[in-house]
Amino acid sequence: IGSFASLIILLIVSFFYYRARKKTKNVSPLLFPFEFAEEDEREKMITAEACKKAFVFLLFSIPIGAILIAFYPLLPNSFSFYPIAVLLLLSLVQLTVYYVSISKIYR
DSSP states (O other): HHHHHHHHHHHHHHHHHHHHHHHHHHHHTTSGGGGOOOOOEEEEEEEEHHHHHHHHHHHHHHHHHHHHHTTGSSGGGGGTTTHHHHHHHHHHHHHOOOOOHHHHHHH
């Protein structure tokens, strides 16, 4: 029950923090990724193209991830974090696709 209470307190504090930051318009780099700080049309186009490639990757990888997670009951108990590993791997590869596509566009 202590972890649930601390989660509720964290959510309440973050709500008021975001509300206060919204009024000042100062955005922290920890809360707003650097790659979305677009200042002109070219940067917006680059971000849009990289997001499109990452979305296309997700379009094909989510069914593959679902198939991989379907094999979870067949695995022994020694690899109990298999579904979490699959989800983290999908998100890691999605971020990699995004950053690789941005680096190719800037070359």
